Amino acid sequence: MYVALALFIIAIGSVVFHLLSPWWWTPIASNWSYIDHTITITFWITGLVFVAVVLFMAWCVWRYRHRPQQAEVLYEPENKRLEWWLTVGTAIGVAAMLAPGLYVWRQFITVPPDADEVEIVAQQWQWSYRLPGPDGRLGATAIRHISDDNPLGLDPDDPRGADDIMVQGGELHLPIGRPVKAVLRSLDVLHDFYVPEFRAKMDLIPGMVTYFWLTPTRTGTFEVLCAEMCGVGHAFMRGFVVVAEESDYRAWLEQQQPARPTAQRTVPVMAER
Amino acid sequence: MADVPLDRVAETATTEVEDLSLHHPHSWLTRYVFSQDAKTISIQYTVTALVIGFIALFLSWLMRLQLGFPGTFAFIDAAAYYQLITMHGMMMIVYVLTAVLLGGFGNYLIPLMVGARDMVFPYANMLSYWFYLLAVVILLASFFAPGGPTGAGWTLYPPQAILSGTPGQESGIILMLVSLIVFIAGFTMGGLNYVVTVLQGRTRGMTLMRMPLTVWGIFTASVMALLAFPALFVASVMMLFDKLFGTSFFMPSLIELGTRLDYGGGSPILFQHLFWFFGHPEVYIVALPAFGIVSDLIATHARRNIFGYRMMVWAILAIGALSFVVWAHHMYVSGMNPWFGFFFATTTLIIAVPTAIKVYNWILTLWRGDIHLTVPMLFALGFIVTFVNGGLSGLFLGNVVVDVPLSDTMFVVAHFHMVMGIAPVLVIFGAIYHWYPKVTGRMMNEALGKLHFWITFLGTYAIFFPMHYLGLLGVPRRYHEMGEASFFPASAQMLNAYITVLALIVGAAQLLFLFNLIWSIRHGREAGGNPWRATSLEWQTPETPPPHGNWGKEQPAVYRWAYDYNVPGVAQDFIPQNMPPEAVPLGARPASGGMS
Ligand code: HEM
Ligand SMILES: [Cu+2]
Numbered sequence: 001m002y003v004a005l006a007l008f009i010i011a012i013g014s015v016v017f018h019l020l021s022p023w024w025w026t027p028i029a030s031n032w033s034y035i036d037h038t039i040t041i042t043f044w045i046t047g048l049v050f051v052a053v054v055l056f057m058a059w060c061v062w063r064y065r066h067r068p069q070q071a072e073v074l075y076e077p078e079n080k081r082l083e084w085w086l087t088v089g090t091a092i093g094v095a096a097m098l099a100p101g102l103y104v105w106r107q108f109i110t111v112p113p114d115a116d117e118v119e120i121v122a123q124q125w126q127w128s129y130r131l132p133g134p135d136g137r138l139g140a141t142a143i144r145h146i147s148d149d150n151p152l153g154l155d156p157d158d159p160r161g162a163d164d165i166m167v168q169g170g171e172l173h174l175p176i177g178r179p180v181k182a183v184l185r186s187l188d189v190l191h192d193f194y195v196p197e198f199r200a201k202m203d204l205i206p207g208m209v210t211y212f213w214l215t216p217t218r219t220g221t222f223e224v225l226c227a228e229m230c231g232v233g234h235a236f237m238r239g240f241v242v243v244a245e246e247s248d249y250r251a252w253l254e255q256q257q258p259a260r261p262t263a264q265r266t267v268p269v270m271a272e273r
Numbered sequence: 274m275a276d277v278p279l280d281r282v283a284e285t286a287t288t289e290v291e292d293l294s295l296h297h298p299h300s301w302l303t304r305y306v307f308s309q310d311a312k313t314i315s316i317q318y319t320v321t322a323l324v325i326g327f328i329a330l331f332l333s334w335l336m337r338l339q340l341g342f343p344g345t346f347a348f349i350d351a352a353a354y355y356q357l358i359t360m361h362g363m364m365m366i367v368y369v370l371t372a373v374l375l376g377g378f379g380n381y382l383i384p385l386m387v388g389a390r391d392m393v394f395p396y397a398n399m400l401s402y403w404f405y406l407l408a409v410v411i412l413l414a415s416f417f418a419p420g421g422p423t424g425a426g427w428t429l430y431p432p433q434a435i436l437s438g439t440p441g442q443e444s445g446i447i448l449m450l451v452s453l454i455v456f457i458a459g460f461t462m463g464g465l466n467y468v469v470t471v472l473q474g475r476t477r478g479m480t481l482m483r484m485p486l487t488v489w490g491i492f493t494a495s496v497m498a499l500l501a502f503p504a505l506f507v508a509s510v511m512m513l514f515d516k517l518f519g520t521s522f523f524m525p526s527l528i529e530l531g532t533r534l535d536y537g538g539g540s541p542i543l544f545q546h547l548f549w550f551f552g553h554p555e556v557y558i559v560a561l562p563a564f565g566i567v568s569d570l571i572a573t574h575a576r577r578n579i580f581g582y583r584m585m586v587w588a589i590l591a592i593g594a595l596s597f598v599v600w601a602h603h604m605y606v607s608g609m610n611p612w613f614g615f616f617f618a619t620t621t622l623i624i625a626v627p628t629a630i631k632v633y634n635w636i637l638t639l640w641r642g643d644i645h646l647t648v649p650m651l652f653a654l655g656f657i658v659t660f661v662n663g664g665l666s667g668l669f670l671g672n673v674v675v676d677v678p679l680s681d682t683m684f685v686v687a688h689f690h691m692v693m694g695i696a697p698v699l700v701i702f703g704a705i706y707h708w709y710p711k712v713t714g715r716m717m718n719e720a721l722g723k724l725h726f727w728i729t730f731l732g733t734y735a736i737f738f739p740m741h742y743l744g745l746l747g748v749p750r751r752y753h754e755m756g757e758a759s760f761f762p763a764s765a766q767m768l769n770a771y772i773t774v775l776a777l778i779v780g781a782a783q784l785l786f787l788f789n790l791i792w793s794i795r796h797g798r799e800a801g802g803n804p805w806r807a808t809s810l811e812w813q814t815p816e817t818p819p820p821h822g823n824w825g826k827e828q829p830a831v832y833r834w835a836y837d838y839n840v841p842g843v844a845q846d847f848i849p850q851n852m853p854p855e856a857v858p859l860g861a862r863p864a865s866g867g868m869s
Contacts, residue, residue, distance in 0.1 A: 003646055003654070006731070014738060023742035023768065026760040028668075038675050046665035053636060053661050057654065060639040064575075064644065073846075074641035075840035078581045083630070090629040094668075098622045101672035102615055108674055109611035114831060124438045124530060143526045143533065184608070184861070187528045189433035190541060192606065192681060196747030196760050199678040203608045206432060210608035223758050224822055227681040227749045231424045231438030232351045235752040267648025 001065060007058035020045070027199035029218035029243060031179075035103040036199070042097050049093070092249035108200070111213040113177040120170065121152050122184075122204045124232030127224060128152060129172045133163025133258050143187065143206075153187070167254040172224070172241040172256045175249040184210045192228035195241055203228050216243040254273050297821050304623050305781045309395035309405075311380040314402050316712070318376035321406060322369050328413075329364035330780050332357045341773025343754035352440035354753035358591030358629070359441075360416075362427030363449070366555065367456060368409060370697055374562040375460070375498065376405060378704060379467045379491045381712070387812035388476025388829045388851075390822045393469045393803050399461040404459025408452045415441070415448035422767055423449045426751060427554070431523040435516040438530060447516060450509040452818075457502045457509075466487035467495040476810075478831035482586065483850070485835040486579065486810045490565020493593040500597070501554035508547035515539070536564065545607055549600035556693050557596040561589055561647075563700040564631055567653050570703050570833070571635055573807045575642030575649035576846050578836035581634045587845070588634075595624045595709045605676045615671040621671035632661055643839065643846070647805070648722035652703025655730035656696050662734075663692025665742060681751075684744025688736045695733045709790075709806045714817050715797030725785045732779035735773050743768065751784050806847050809835045813849050 016088045016135035028036060119130040119138055130152060132138045139154050139161015146153040151168065167173075174180055184193060194201040197220075202212040226237035244252065298304040308314060336357045339349040348416045349357070380398070384391050415422040419444030425434035433439050436447055441449075471484070471492040486491075511522040515536075523544040524536035572579040579585060601609060601617045635657055644650065666688040670676045679685065702725070709717050742751075747760050755761050803812040815825045829851040837848040844858040 001834065002572055003651070006655070006727075007658065010734065014662075016741065021739075021742050022762070022764055023739075023746050025745050026747060032678075035674055035678055038672065039678075042672065042675060046668055048660060050665055053632065057636055057639065057657060060636065060642070061644055061646070064642050065644050066576075073577050073643045074841055075841055076580070077576060077578050077836070080585065083581050083584050083633075084631045087626060087630060090585050090626050092623050094622045097668060097672055098619065101618060101674050105611075105614050105618070105674040108677065109614070123528065143528065145527060146533065148349065188530070189436060189438065189527075190430055194681070194747075194749065196678070201677060201680070202606050205608045207540065208542070208608065223760065225675040225747075225749055225758070229355070229430070229433065229751045231433055231436070232354075232355065232424075232440060233438070235351060235749075235754060235756065238756075238758075271633065 001062050004058045004062035004065075007054055007061060011058065013155045015047065015051060019044075023026055026196050027218070028199060029195075029216060029220065029222060030199060031215040032108075032199040034100075034107065038097075038100050038104055041100060045093050045097055062170070069169060096122055111181045111211070112179045115181040115213055117183055118174070119182050119185060120193050121185045122193070122205065122226070122230075122237075123185065123187040124189065124231050125226070125237040126169050127172070127239040128169065128195070129167040131165040131167070131253075131256070132160075133165055135160060138183070139164050141185070146187065164259045165253070165258060167256070168224035169239075171221075171239065173252050174241060174243050174251055175246045176216050176219050177246075179213060181211055181213045184212075189230050190228045191226050191230045191237070194227035195222050196225070196227045197222045197227070206257055216237070219243050221236050292445070292475075305352055305496050307399060309391070309399045309544075311384050311392045311395070311398060311496040311822075312712075312819065313764060316378050317402050318372055318380060318405065319378075321409060322377060322618055325372075325404075325409060326369040327783070329361050329369060330783060332361040334777060334780055336361065337773040337776040338536060339753055341770040345682075349753070351426055351753050352421075353649040355426070355751070356422045356440050356445070358612060358751060359424050359427055359429075359449075360412075360422050364412070365694065366427065366559070367453070368412065370559045370693075370701075371460070371498070371555070372405060373465065373637060373701055374559060374697065375495060375709070376402065376463055377493065378487070378562060378566065378595055378708075379463070381708065382487055382811060383467055383491060384472050384474065385711075385814065385823060386485050386809055386835075387471060387474060387479050388593065388810050388824070388831060389474035390824060390828065392466040393474050394462075398466045398529050401459045401463035401466070404455055404462065404719060408456035408459060411448055412456060415445045417450075418444040418448055418867055421445055427550060428545075429507050429512070431515065431541055432525075432527060432536075435512065435524075436529050447513065450513045450516075453509045454506060454513075457506045460498060460502060464499045466496045467491060476828045476831060477501035479810075479850075480831075482583070483831060483834045485565070486568035486582070486585055486589070487562070487565040487809075489589050490563070490568075493589050494561040497554045497561070497593050497596065498558045499560065499647070501551045503551075504547045505551035508544055508551070512544065542604075542607060542609055545604055545609075546601070549603045550597075553603065554596045555598040555841075556590055556689075559693055559697050563656070563697040564589065566704045567656050567700050568635065568638075568705055569809065570630075570649045570653040570700075570837060571638050572836050573707075573805050574647050574653070575639050575644045576838045577638055577642035577704040578838055579634065580637040580640075581630075582609055582834065582836060584630055585634055588630045591627040595620060595627070599624060599671075602671050602673075605673050606680050610766075618671060618673035622668065625668060628664060632657065632664070647706075648717070648719055649703040649707035649727060649805075651723065651726045651730075652699050652706065653658060655726065656699040658702065659691055659734065660696040662738065663690075663696060664689055667692060681749055682744035683748045683750055686742035686750045687744060690733075690737045690740075695737065699730065705790070707805065707809075709797075710794065710800030710817070711814075712818055713794050714795070714800055715793050715795075716800045716804060717793045717797055721785055721789045725731065727787070728782035728785075732775050732782065736775045736779065739768055740772060803849075806845075808837055808847050808849050810850055813851050 121128040137160040139158040141153045184204040186206045191204040200212045200214050221240050221242050224239035421441050423441035425444035464712045514520040521536045521539035524539040524678050526537035601613050602621045802817040831850045839846045845858040
């Protein structure tokens with residue numbers, strides 16, 4: 001019975017593929033191992049259901065296939081008990097995935113009060129970063145302030161911005177073990193800051209500021225990708241984030257120059273509405 | 274329902290009409306071209322959509338060639354790749370699946386299955402098709418427009434969709450939006466027909482709870498489409514204004530490649546909400562007709578009543594209603610207020626329950642049945658496997674925090690192809706093999722059909738199942754090439770090449786289907802009126818193919834639900850819905866149930 005056999009092979013083959021697959025998530029480099037755990041739980045529950053359903057189908061197709069000496073076909077429009085059992089069982093399985101999911105989501109959106117801020121700015125097709133200077137505060141920005149010598153649009157009248165540190169087209173450096181809140185801004189279209197090793201990602205949207213937070217847990221250099229389609233350069237919108245020990249991070253920080261935006265010079269196109 | 278119900282309907286006279294009062298078409302043009310017969314309109318819809326389907330399939334070949342062998346095909350650069358995915362995605366979802374399932378199957382099956390002579394508004398029904406055709410022509414025109422078709426992604430997110438960093442922003446995006454607007458106007462005329470015909474056009478005895486699940490699925494999907502498409506309609510109109518007249522519905526103040534534009538104050542996220550308020554129900558607009566159809570295929574070919582009919586109807590309605598409160602699960606990492614995550618993750622996972630019930634009831638219908646492994650049945654089985662796989666991976670993406678690492682990766686591409694790409698396509702194939710004999714009077718070739726099934730089912734599974742693992746690795750979607758990345762091993766590129774080879778094979782195998790479809794019109798085995806020995810009304814028409822007006826002089830009266838297969842104590846293994854109780858042959862059944 002090759003139909004039943006094919007179904008059987010699909011059920012078992014999918015599990016074998018999953019277990020032997022050389023393609024699996026990259027070793028994590030942030031505190032979001034909770035997310036990995038939730039995925040693992042979900043794999044278990046969904047995997048069991050998939051195998052059970054497909055094997056049951058395979059068995060039915062084999063056992064109840066049309067034969068000359070047909071067994072009596074069951075005429076049973078409904079079976080309340082069975083239907084309720086299945087419904088309740090499914091609801092429990094769903095709850096077992098949803099509960100940890102929502103619990104971790106709560107953590108994901110709750111930034112620890114002591115988190116450092118960094119700003120990530122996207123434009124077609126590069127990443128820029130801004131770190132608060134010694135005052136620990138980022139200065140205000142607006143699209144209308146953007147000019148050749150003020151590419152991120154810092155407000156020249158905001159004193160908090162004077163000491164901000166700008167990284168244009170370079171690497172983002174982060175110290176290991178300290179929670180960091182990434183504040184996200186886009187100058188043109190949608191983008192998405194995505195570092196596979198961090199698990200976290202979030203869109204950058206022109207006209208508003210979004211955020212996510214994480215604590216780097218592993219030193220190294222990781223790839224930054226854009227994960228929200230942003231035009232022809234989308235696949236090339238790459239960068240690196242360097243997670244370093246506190247001392248190395250400090251050494252890097254020392255070398256950066258504060259912003260001190262020069263006098264305002266608006267782009268000579270049109271006035272802000 | 275268990276016993277053969279004696280119903281009052283038997284005492285009511287059936288409707289007889291004089292032949293003349295049916296307004297039969299008088300010329301070739303009104304019979305075959307500007308036809309108001311739902312069956313002809315159905316064929317027009319289906320054929321047009323199949324043509325678009327083959328184009329969209331061909332586009333997927335080009336995309337796969339680029340992904341499998343990056344750089345080998347110089348003409349597929351980044352811009353071309355984005356144009357390909359956009360046109361492929363939009364064509365498949367709106368112009369193929371929606372059009373075939375509602376315009377195609379809806380038109381053919383609703384009137385026949387509820388015992389009506391036609392749709393209630395035949396003229397609007399005809400216009401619906403011609404609007405659809407116009408929308409298709411506008412869409413295809415964008416291939417020849419300056420700058421080519423839009424490459425904004427099928428989601429058309431602004432600001433990107435109308436700015437110069439995106440291919441096709443010169444005219445492609447305008448044509449796309451206009452085409453969608455025309456499509457929706459056309460769909461509305463058809464959709465009203467499907468809904469009103471089900472509510473008002475049913476024949477005597479055809480109570481709502483006796484309708485075949487196919488009708489329930491198409492009916493619910495049509496109601497949903499009438500509620501969901503307007504969101505896309507307004508979003509398209511607004512974006513068109515932003516593009517052409519400089520309004521700022523979706524446009525904040527921004528820089529375009531170094532120049533500040535004259536926009537300000539709009540919200541890109543507003544577009545996403547509108548888009549997905551349409552886009553998520555759209556998934557079910559495609560899925561519910563498929564659910565309904567597959568229920569009927571399984572019951573007919575397993576010779577067993579569909580298990581838990583009432584639960585199935587409620588599940589369809591529950592899914593339809595719930596699917597309007599889950600849209601933002603496409604937006605977990607869009608930067609919307611993160612507190613929405615709790616609500617939308619909960620509603621999304623709740624939908625899994627009625628959906629799971631449907632799956633259980635399909636497989637419980639197989640249990641203790643008399644399974645005939647016909648081509649439609651094979652496709653139904655393939656659908657269940659594919660749909661369960663895709664539905665389960667949806668539990669990853671719906672569960673807000675799990676979606677964070679996976680969203681916008683190839684995992685998503687694999688998921689939605691399984692659940693709303695391949696699964697409904699398998700149902701469409703199954704349904705065509707199943708109803709072809711009614712439409713043409715002839716059977717499609719079974720051996721070719723089986724070959725087509727095995728290549729398509731196993732092939733697509735082998736394409737999309739491993740693709741999830743590329744997403745787990747971290748490969749983003751909508752990348753025309755991955756290039757160098759530390760987490761992307763050489764073996765993953767080999768996987769990409771393997772997927773491409775399979776995609777070419779599967780695509781080519783669709784020619785078997787096309788050949789079978791055309792060849793069987795003339796050369797197929799004569800089918801007779803009811804080759805599958807099915808119960809529902811469309812198989813009981815006095816003539817096959819049914820003529821205009823469907824039923825000749827007398828509309829049928831209905832005495833029972835559509836699932837009286839192998840009723841104990843009845844001498845044949847099915848009882849047509851319109852067979853009066855006194856006509857049901859009682860007694861023992863001959864050992865073997867006829868056809869194999
Ligand atoms: C064997 C058949 C098919 C193949 C090989 C295929 C292949 C592809 C590929 C390679 C992509 C681009 C992935 C990326 O880079 O993001 C894609 C996108 C897509 N496909 Fe398919 N596809 C097939 C059938 C279908 C069907 C039947 C549907 C119907 C729903 C569909 C709907 C879509 C959609 C909506 C997108 C997303 C477009 C976008 O990102 O804007 N595909 N497909
Ligand atoms: Cu991007």
